[in-house]
Each structure stands twice: as C-alpha cells, then as structure tokens.
C-alpha cells in the first residue's frame with residue numbers, strides 16, 4: 001500500500017483507546033459541518049463511498065443522519081480500519097457497511113467500486129502528491145454513476161496563496177517532511193476535475209479555512 005509513514009505529527013492527530021479505536025479531536029470538531037455539507041447535496045439515497053475514513057468518527061455520524069444512503073467506509077491503513085470497525089460496532093447502523101482497505105492513489109481502484117452515487121473525501125489531498133491527486137480524482141470520476149456527486153474537503157491554497165499563519169506553518173511542515181506533499185491549489189483542482197470529466201458545481205467555504213469542492217459526473 002502506497003501510504004506515507006513520514007508525515008509530521010500534526011497531519012493526523014489521534015488518540016488510541018484500549019479496544020483499538022482512534023479518537024481525533026479534529027474529526028469531532030468538524031463532524032457536524034461535514035454532515036450538513038453532505039445533507040445539502042442533491043444526493044439523498046443510493047451508494048456512498050467515503051475515501052480515507054480515518055478514525056471512522058465521521059462515517060458513523062453520516063450514516064446515522066442520512067439513513068437512505070448506504071455508506072462504505074474505507075482507508076489505506078489497517079489501524080484505521082480497526083478503529084472504523086470499533087466506532088461502527090457501537091452504532092448498529094444497517095446502512096453502514098464494514099470498512100474496506102482502499103488505496104485511493106492506486107490506479108484502477110474504481111473498477112472494484114463502480115456504482116457510487118456519492119463519494120466523500122475529507123482531509124487527504126494535502127498528504128499526497130499532485131500526481132497521486134490526479135489519479136485519485138480520475139478514479140473518483142470513474143467510480144461514480146451518471147449524475148453521481150463527489151465532495152472533496154480539506155485545506156487548499158487560494159490562487160496559489162496560503163491564507164493564514166496556521167496554513168503556512170502546516171503546509172511548511174508537510175513539505176519539509178516530503179516536498180511532494182502540501183496544500184493543493186484551488187485553481188489546479190478545477191483543472192483536475194475538468195480533465196477527469198467532472199463538472200464543478202460549487203466550491204464551499206468551510207470552517208477553519210477549509211474548502212469543499214462539489215462536482216458531478218455528467
């Protein structure tokens with residue numbers, strides 16, 4: 001699996017509990033905003049894939065709040081998969097599938113996941129390279145059904161600029177650990193969506209300077 005081991009500690013702050021569940025303060029902080037964001041998309045029912053589900057704290061809230069969507073959580077990391085299982089087991093949600101291993105930067109994954117009405121990705125693109133981002137966006141497009149929607153959320157540059165001191169420090173810590181990582185540019189994202197055949201519907205401003213790109217497969 002193609003995931004990176006040398007990220008700065010600020011990239012993924014999680015506390016581990018006795019049963020293997022991970023608790024991420026940032027995931028808890030932005031959960032309600034993410035639920036509202038997804039609730040407000042046109043997609044109300046069908047198959048929903050979450051890429052890079054992390055601890056699993058978002059997907060349990062999403063599945064509880066949006067019961068007509070069938071949620072498939074995923075991550076590249078076995079520790080995260082275990083944590084997603086722990087959070088899922090607490091909630092007994094019939095619309096929440098067991099988590100699966102998925103490296104979203106690996107060419108070809110869409111073939112195994114075709115048929116998605118909604119694909120959600122939160123807080124991954126700054127932790128992968130631009131080339132990997134390009135593959136990921138193409139595979140997202142391939143995995144969506146016609147009229148399917150993708151939501152890509154995270155920290156981004158605005159027209160090539162970092163917009164706060166915190167963003168500058170975080171981006172700098174990422175590129176110091178690996179020059180291929182770091183915030184992607186909002187303008188470049190629009191180019192990648194277009195190349196992948198996705199129609200850009202909106203860019204939503206989210207708390208803590210994050211953006212959410214909403215795109216649709218024609």
Ligand SMILES: C[S@@+](CC[C@H](N)C(=O)[O-])C[C@H]1O[C@@H](n2cnc3c(N)ncnc32)[C@H](O)[C@@H]1O
Nearest residue numbers: 003027052053054076077102103104105122123
């Ligand atoms: C910053 S965490 C975000 C987790 C969650 N989405 C959230 O916002 O709380 C990044 C997550 O991406 C996962 N990840 C890293 N590389 C990945 C890849 N190539 N494919 C899928 N997931 C990946 C990590 O294992 C981690 O769970």
